[in-house]
Amino acid sequence: MNKKQKKMLMRIIITFIIMIALYFLKKFLDESIKEPFWFILYMIPYFIIGHDILKKAFKGIINRQVFDECFLMAVATVGAIALALLTKSGDYTEAVAVMLFYQVGEFFQTYAVRKSRKNISELMDIRPDYANVIRDGIPVRVDPSEVSKGEIIEVNPGEKVPIDGKVVEGKTTLDTAALTGESVPRTVNPGDDIISGCVSLSGVVRIETTKDFGESTISKILELVENSSSKKSKSENFISKFSRVYTPAVCYGALALALIPPIVLLVLGQSPVWTKWIYRALTFLVISCPCALVISIPLTFFAGIGGASHEGILVKGSNYLEAMAAVKYLVFDKTGTLTKGVFEVTGIHQAVMDDDELLKIAAHTECKSSHPIAKSIISAYGKDIDDKNVSDIEELGGYGITSSYSGMNVAVGNSKLMDKCGVAYDPCPECRGEGTTAHISLDGKYAGHIVISDRIKDGIENLSSMLKKAGVRKTVMLTGDSEEVARAVADRLHIDEVHAGLLPGDKVDLVEKLLSEKNEGDKLAFVGDGINDAPVLRRADIGIAMGSLGSDAAIEAADVVIMDDDPRKVARAIEISRKCLRIVYENIYFALGIKGICLLLGAVGIANMWMAIFADVGVMVIAVLNAIRALKGVKK
């Protein structure tokens, strides 16, 4: 609570005490005490609680900003006091109470908003406060922005990595939960890249910075998160437009309620009972405050975005969160999105010797090559390469590599190489469509082959069913890869539609085609790794990028960023957005419904001013509490 709020709380308490005191005073004092005694006494709490509202209402009129809630409250309470004076009823309690409860409501609202603002920013509090930079051999604690590129920083256990860099000394495990929502710690060793925002858990590491603080992952993410929810959703825009029309409409409605029935009665020759209708009109004004709606909707979106970013899903604006809920078509890029984008040895078939022995020969033959396939074979072998045993290495572009290993003539390469060397081989039934094949021959005899493929990401076999459950109607996969490989991946993941052999331009055309085929209200999302998919990410209704931690292009081009590259998070994001939207609609219908009923009851005279203010404050409290639910996300 800040100073302003404390002062407000004091005002509320004092007014409350005075009102109780006055209640008893009125009961016990002699009836003979005449006005304006009571009037003056009641004006004390009225001004204590309402002076700022009256001032604001007055200023509003001067600045020609008439129709706001202060104006509504001022007119309603002043009107009620005037009525009490006119009818000599001496009932001023109502006016003071209306002001009091209005202030209680406002107080609660400010409190709730501040509280959730704090909660949400704590949730996203990943900003590193300092960096331990090594200067003249000693760690010095400085602001991260003062560290320049290429300096060495030290990160102790429990500290946040402040700047992107490369580990030069020491090893540790990293908690990346704040960035990715991933709870399994990641181990880093010297030579590994390290991104800012992670928390070092076990050891001290020294890092050579590769970026400035402003360019580091953490700064980019913070900027993105802070600027999100600035893009307003349709529901939010609807509400601000709505309140602009609503308040004046209610005011004129109240005026009509105060004037028309008495005039009609007068024309009909009956008593106009002005006071009764004016009272009803004032009640009408009290009910009409649009606060519940105006506050709860941005709050819901803010909470939803906060909850999502806690799980490693960054949404760049309320409008995207809103659109996510209506995603019916999901288009995936294959490499790097559904698959790891890293080539791995996935099988060794028809080997004439021990698999490891074959791998050893192949790895030694490939040891000088920088081809991705060579690299994957070498990493699958995993042991040290003893290049004394290899000689006469010859790389034949588009075919493979030949060498002499321990006195044997080795050839490792594709089928063309085998044909060229005159080695007979059988088509392998096991590895159709699996990936790329590297055949091996020893001294002109076939010795087996190694299958290298881009692995499907772990644990995403049921991706399609998760997405279908989240309301997606059709899943499509686009890839530049060959038809066979694409089919194999799509079948494993139960993707509905596959387009293979595409160039980046073809992807845009295909997405355009899908966009034109879908229904008006349905949304199409494209999920890609963001670097070469930027045009498609922009063209789709929602572009979802695999953050690939540190890829600026991905973060910039997309509307939603999945920090840990897990495509299952897309389903989560849809679930969160749907929950958020459900809450928004609940609040709209609930608030408007209750207000509508109360306005009706007020107009016919069933609801008095007390009920009106309770309805107003109550609806707001419930709407705010409901909005905060969006922070919690959905049960896993």
Add this chain to the structure above:
Amino acid sequence: MKKTYEIEVDCANCANKMEEAAKNTKGVANAVVNFMALKMIVDFEEGADEKAVMKEVLKNCKKVEDDCEIYL
């Protein structure tokens, strides 16, 4: 040219009014008030003097909601 300013305002409706007032200020191409983050993002028109414009923006905002603040 876009710039972000920290603001102080109490209610969401007032924030909407500030946004409206800022938008209607001369030299401002567009303005967005983010009530939850307490930020105002102002997109200036080309060649506008931001400092002078922001003074006007603050004046106009005070007009519609005297209980607000923009930290320039």
